[in-house]
């Protein structure tokens with residue numbers, strides 16, 4: 001596919017020129033535009049890469065319920081649904097009776113539908129988010145309302161105020177962790193040390209490292225820092241891949 005902008009569609013401000021130049025050079029932007037899979041976001045390649053490099057935690061026969069927090073526009077949900085829907089390399093017999101598991105995608109923005117994905121438009125930080133998502137899990141996946149994998153690519157809008165931005169990032173990490181405590185399946189219940197997986201985006205800051213040490217490390221068999229090649233090197237984002245949830 002050729003990748004040429006229509007000049008009249010773009011502003012010529014220096015910031016726009018810089019953005020455009022970066023987009024044209026970016027191999028993942030090109031890959032997204034040329035891929036027949038029509039991924040909705042460049043982020044899809046981050047999840048694909050993390051999954052490939054880390055034991056294909058998403059592509060396990062016993063992964064039936066995936067929650068994608070901060071899912072819009074939907075690249076990660078597409079990747080998860082491809083597996084759950086059985087369009088990936090999976091034996092039919094390993095899927096649930098109706099041939100599917102469930103992906104629940106949550107975002108405060110509206111998302112266009114994706115086959116096999118239940119979308120919830122809501123603010124994840126609202127007090128009733130956990131119970132609403134839990135009810136949907138019980139209804140669509142299992143009585144216990146447990147998820148095998150919880151993904152969070154959520155990021156608050158930056159304000160330019162460092163203190164506020166760090167606090168917002170902390171609030172999201174804390175809320176995701178509290179949610180995982182209630183809804184993530186334990187490794188023990190699956191009989192697999194690496195089961196019960198949380199993938200959580202965070203931004204470099206000492207307070208977030210403290211959060212990792214106090215909240216995540218004691219409750220998972222392994223917590224890895226992951227910076228996929230597809231995550232821009234100038235971005236301070238990284239992911240914690242927490243495998244083997246030990247339970248409360």
Ligand SMILES: C[S@@+](CC[C@H](N)C(=O)[O-])C[C@H]1O[C@@H](n2cnc3c(N)ncnc32)[C@H](O)[C@@H]1O
Pocket residue numbers: 040041043044069070071072073074075076077106107108109122123124125153154155156157
């Ligand atoms: C980087 S994008 C996610 C991209 C997504 N993984 C994909 O592949 O398409 C981050 C998303 O988090 C969402 N978000 C941030 N804070 C949120 C909140 N409190 N509740 C729900 N969604 C939130 C934003 O609306 C945004 O769509």
